[in-house]
Amino acid sequence: MPRIQAFLLMLALACAPAAMPEPAKAQEAQRPFSQCLAVAQSLPGATYANFIPDDMDTGFKLAQAGSAEVEIMFAGHSTYVITTPAGVTIATDFNGWSGRVAIPRVVTMNKAHSSHYTLSPDERIDHVLRGWNFDQTPADHDVVVEDVYVRNVTTDIRNFSSMEPDGNSIFIFEVADLCIGHLGHLHHPLEDKHFAQIGRLDIVMVPVDGGLTLSHEAMTGIARRLQSSILLPMHRRGAPLSSFIEMMGDNFVTDYVNSDSFTISARTLPRRPTIMVLKGV
Template sequence: MSALRPIALFLAFLFLPLAARAQEPHPSTCMAMARALPGAVFASLRPVQAVSGEVRITYAGHSTYVIETPAGVRIATDFSGVYGTEPLPDVVTMNKAHSTHFTDTPDPAIAHVLRGWNPQGGPARHALTVEDVYIRNVTTDIRRYGTMEQDGNSIFIFEVADLCIGHLGHLHHRLEDSHYAAIGRLDVVMVPVDGGLTLSLDGMSEIARRLSSSIILPMHRHATPLEAFTRRMGEGFDIDFRDSRSLTVSLANLPRRPTVVVLDGV
């Protein structure tokens, strides 16, 4: 009887509804562990379209960057409704440490609202495909009212045009090896550099160095001198101040040396 069990399981799978069979996460190009994400929820059952080209990244304000994919998908990070609203994004990500990083009343026309925490408790789990971008998250803890709240923040990763782009959110603690393994490769990473409201500059620069991203985009600076962060990155990182709030990036034009790119407005 035991020899027939694999055949029975295969036949049971074969007659499952298509939607049930399609819930397996899309393979990640940035990490080998993406298939281990439990409870992944998809916004689309279509396969990721192989769209190459450039991704446009614009600093909108505070911790909000707007990512525009080659297929025209518009994503706003740490969305509070103040920055990155025009034109209206297709996808917004949020974190709940402060009201400047989320909104309870997002425009109903926004197709995908991804909260970095789970209102029902436990970790938030996102793994969705929107046209040419695959979006997933890695949860971390946040500090609220003097105590640490488990899984209250999410690091969001956007896989598009063969690039791996990460946003650290409102990160309050150093990352463990398991976090780095779950994050995988990041070609571009958005890093809060306020020096205390999130994580100390020593801690944040340690994370940025270990991620070894080609492009590091500071955010959430407040009054912290940029030099206080860039100095801690060390001689292995170049510094590039831009007059524009936007940059376009592709796998082909990533800098040869890891570079802290400071966009206008930061």
């Protein structure tokens, strides 16, 4: 072999990355790309950028940008049912008995009260995502089901007179170029780190009880900072909804929808931030 060819071969071998001894573990550690974290404005000096090439496999099927529609239905209390363009059904704060919920593909839960979870979900449910772990460690979900990516951000929860770390989860559903969030049974104001972990939310489901979770003052502050296009009230117990709407201010319009469901796409998001009150809320 000519010297120049031998030298080039040795150089190539020297520069080649070392083989991974356990490729299975490396694959398990890789998280799907989050479009909702591509831009976050909460941490000072932090910039989130998407460096993923157009032809890279992100781990799930993306619909044509902005064109596909998602259906959102209010099923009762804190349960909304999201139906993706591929037909995947997701029920939030699923308890197994309330609301008009069939057998979803995915359910999320929070443990503040039995109306937000069940310990005996139907065996036909493919993915049961609890917002807490029984061993007190933070729940960590990164689940892809056809065209939707589901992840969570943990928060603390009141447990009698003290706060239990990581007892609640904010769930984020990324589908059809939309970022949809469910705040769960939120018991404390969010910090900069939480907003950074959440990222962008086009649609957010917010408890509006005014005290069982957070006061209207605290919850409206969170909702305004999220700057979502659509705000969906839930957990309507206690203080009147009108108080929450008034405290949201004139930047938000209110739409009382004469139906318990609606369809939305990235292209049809309202230009002005809107509080949508579905039938039954």
